[in-house]
Amino acid sequence: MTEKSLILALDQGTTSSRAMLFGKDLEVVAVAQQEFPQLYPQPGWVEHDPEQLWQSQRAVMNRVLKEAGREPSAVAALAVANQRETVVVWNRRTGLPVYNAIVWQCRRTADLCESLKTRALGARVREKTGLVLDAYFSATKISWILDHVDGARDAARRGDLLCGTVDAWLIWKLSGGATHVTDFTNASRTMLFNIHTLRWDEELLALFDIPAPMLPTVVASSGVAAASRLPEFGAHAPPVAGVAGDQQAALFGQGCLEPGQAKNTYGTGCFLLMNTGSVPVLSTHGLLTTLNAQTRPGAPSYALEGSVFMGGAVMQWLRDEVQILSRSSDAGLIAASVPDTGGVYLVPAFAGLGAPHWDMYARGALVGMTRGTGRAQIVRAAEEAIAYQTCDVVAAMQADYGHPVTALRADGGASSDDFLMRFQADMLGCRIERPACMETTALGVAALAALALGWHTRESLAARPAAKVFAPSMREEQRLQLLAGWRKAVSRAAHWEDGGA
16 A cells, blocks of 8 residues: 655646645655646736636646656645635536636726725724735625626525635635635635634625625635545545645745744745734734634634735846846846945836835836946846835834844745845845745645644744855944935835826
8 A cells, every 4th residue: 555655735826836746754756837828808907717727736736746656645635825815706516617717916896995995994894804905805806706797696696606715716626526615814815804703704795795605614724624536536535634825835834933933935026924923913014914824723823914016026127128137047146246236226116116115106216326337236226126125024014013023034036046135134134044945835835734644743844944044244334324225215216106206
């Protein structure tokens, strides 16, 4: 009989589906990945075909086993991580989606959110959910589908329709349509879940006119959520034992299990989360309050979250539009070739500024140039901009939480850039810790499953040594001077499009 020694983690992202096999010590055994199409039916609208999400995820699930030379019977458990806020609505009887998945990036419901704000409902939503009233989150997307698909609202009221974030859709498919569940982290991103009572909120369901029977049962992030029922597994039915939204999965994968510990994912944008423990800290500095992966029944854990819109995407802009980089990976070496930017700052507010500014009218600015400014100074300014934006979020977190950040755990593609990590350490005045396994999202849900299987304890998962540590070395006077210059540059970019000062 084959030993059940593997965890199969499904990492369903915004542009690709990935599957990773982990061994009992959470070492990576194999990886498979497949991109899927992005759909843009109108300007500002973003959709995915739910069936393509599932088929691409199923394909890499089967491929990773084949490439590793392992039988499905070796899989002890499945784990699911997913893009958050993206929603699917489907018919519980036919199993067919009634519309494409509406992606977290989609802005089609912005006007609905604005109309709700004029009714002074923003504060009530924030009080219950920890979120700002915005089209980013799931509630208005579900409401839009019910209002714009023929017969959908009547079908929902009859109990024929189900809805959920992408984890719920995948688990429903994995279970052969037998189980409709989500976990606490994903529920907390819908704008329908009360993060204090830990229940779907009747007042919010009424506000968005969403029937409660559509919604999934909310389960722990670590534990048996469903049994898989797929032909490729035959009689073997490994449970889905780990579930979390991608950023909370990365927080868990980084071992940030204690209050005050924080991680930053340096991807296209940057997602910075700080564990605040059993206390939900409602931000007064432009951050979100959200639930961590739940591993202990009746013991919720919370986080503060701040998002930077333009992280590694700044390097892509220099490569593709400005064309002063051949490869994004060259940026660090070019930046390190000069001692400083010569007073140049780049504010990459190409789509406005995210947390903690939330200025949708800000626009990109390159300031402080002289006749001596060249390619290296501009590239360095772009690298530094990623670190400065992270500093703004960390400052907001420290103000809300009341405790300094003494170490920041880094992951994501841009965290492989040593120049950026050194500069980030200098600007924050704290250690930057980079893990050996950069795939912390998949690692995080695999760790949640390993915890459920009894392979690991919370203590063993928290004790994950960094592969490389970057310590600050800059003089405090210089650090404060550079940050003051950044704030001045941001003030030039702020409110640009609306003509504000």
